[in-house]
Amino acid sequence: MSNTTDTKNETPTRRDALKYGGTLATGIAFAGCSELVGRSGESDGQSGDGTSSGDGTYSVTMAPMGEVAFDSPPESVFTRLTHLAGMAFAIGRGNDVNAMHAPEYYDQLWNQFTERLPGVTLDWSGLYSSWDPDKEMLYDLDSDVHLADPASVNALDSWSMADIEEVTENISPWFGNQFSDRHGEPPADWADRYEYYSLWEMFETVAAVFREEARYEALAKVHANLLETLEADLPPEQERPTAVMAGMSDIESMYVYTLDTPGFLTAHVRPLEPVGALGDDVSSGDTIDMEGLLEADPDVIFAPGGMHPGTDMSGIRDAFQNHSIGQRISAVENGRIYAQGARYQGPILNLFQLEMTAKQLYPDAFGEWPTYTDGPYPEIPADERLFDRQEVAEIIAGDR
Known part of the structure; x- marks a missing residue:
């Protein structure tokens, strides 16, 4: 043409x-x-x-x-x-x-x-x-x-x-x-x-x-089997942590995302039914400062994009711990600031992120999530994986 x-x-x-x-x-x-x-x-x-x-x-x-x-x-x-x-x-x-x-x-x-x-x-x-x-x-x-x-x-x-x-x-x-x-x-x-x-x-x-x-x-x-595994072992609601997803490019003014918002941006979180830490007056995409995050006081903080090679997760954790207000947040006190991948996820990232988020929220039910600082998705012991990597690789390659 x-x-x-x-x-x-x-x-x-x-x-x-x-x-x-x-x-x-x-x-x-x-x-x-x-x-x-x-x-x-x-x-x-x-x-x-x-x-x-x-x-x-x-x-x-x-x-x-x-x-x-x-x-x-x-x-x-x-x-x-x-x-x-x-x-x-x-x-x-x-x-x-x-x-x-x-x-x-x-x-x-x-x-x-x-x-x-x-x-x-x-x-x-x-x-x-x-x-x-x-x-x-x-x-x-x-x-x-x-x-x-x-x-x-x-x-x-x-x-x-x-x-x-x-x-x-x-x-x-x-x-x-x-x-x-x-x-x-x-x-x-x-x-x-x-x-x-x-x-x-x-x-x-x-x-x-x-x-x-x-x-x-x-x-x-594979996805349906993974969801069945997660649903079968979800802890009772009263035992689930409160959580928030927050963009970490500037910890003094963080973009936050509610976890029960409909749509595929939360397709890796919503099936796990954590308790949202943000109040009804905060919407996805709003910005809050450190005082606002302390008021919400989440047990878990997710950092989208935290697994990108250009993101310094150790530096983010240190910045919270050294912040006079941030260090008082429950997620910081308990070492529960977790790196995540992408919100605009495709199906393969969704499988990994469902596994990742399950382990970050409920380690007693789904196995401990390794402390992530940098590098590729952590190597999970075979008996603690929630889906079969080889099977997924063969499907992508057209070998199944």
């Missing part, structure tokens, strides 16, 4: 291999919904299934796009946020991703976990950084699918609905959902076609785009 300006602005011509089955500007027909697989219970929405026709084409349905038609599984993959890049990774397509938000950061963070998956490799370094993507760059990348929410891209000041449609018609479809992260409000033009999905519902649908339903089913079984 030519990348000249004249070609980009002429009457749209659909890409032969991939196309929408409807038009974004006038609304999109929704196909039937599949039975839900998995047990996360995060969403009232249902995942769209893949349907095939006799000529080899197939369609997959998810809000807010509606029904999207494909002639063949995508090969090159544009993404913005890592929950969708992580879904490509989970079905063995991680190295086909050509763009993502903060690729250097997330390449380093994701590879803290891949270290524990035998034979699995991932390289997102050097990719195009796509938080506010340049439309001309999308032409240059010429991706087979844009795993990104068109509603969230349209919300950017630099993107109009006409731009969204142009990319759809001239390059390839959009396919993603962002506002399921915490059930946020989509732009008004998209509100009547929006639905919320759990992480694993969305993964089921993305896997169908790549015709990787079998790999999804295998990983969903």
Whole structure:
């Protein structure tokens, strides 16, 4: 396809291999919904299934796009946020991703976990950084699918609905959902076609785009078994610690996140049902100072991004212990400030983070979490692992 300006602005011509089955500007027909697989219970929405026709084409349905038609599984993959890049990774397509938000950061963070998956490799370094993507760059990348929410891209000041449609018609479809992260409000033009999905519902649908339903089913079984293990051994509510998730870039003004907020950002915490330490007057994304954190007085503090190689967890713990107010917080007194990974997690990080969070909250039930300072995800003794790393690695590689 030519990348000249004249070609980009002429009457749209659909890409032969991939196309929408409807038009974004006038609304999109929704196909039937599949039975839900998995047990996360995060969403009232249902995942769209893949349907095939006799000529080899197939369609997959998810809000807010509606029904999207494909002639063949995508090969090159544009993404913005890592929950969708992580879904490509989970079905063995991680190295086909050509763009993502903060690729250097997330390449380093994701590879803290891949270290524990035998034979699995991932390289997102050097990719195009796509938080506010340049439309001309999308032409240059010429991706087979844009795993990104068109509603969230349209919300950017630099993107109009006409731009969204142009990319759809001239390059390839959009396919993603962002506002399921915490059930946020989509732009008004998209509100009547929006639905919320759990992480694993969305993964089921993305896997169908790549015709990787079998790999999804295998990983969903691992996830369901893990949730059953956790549910069986959760301590009674009165024995659960209070907890808070707090961004640690500045301990004098911390971003905090409530643990029972709906959406996939807390998909690794909410199934474990800890007691939220924050009051009803604090919402996810609010900032509080050290006095506010002492007032909440959590038994456990989670530090998202704490496992990134650039995060100094020892320094964070020392800063709390040396702070005249911070040192009085129960989590600090008891040495329970824990590193975590990413909130925009894909399915594989979700498995690790469920195991990690279970051990951090309930060591008596699920085994002690090692004190983490740096390096990859700690090597957990085989008899204390809550899911099988080799099995997951083989599913990603397509060997199961």
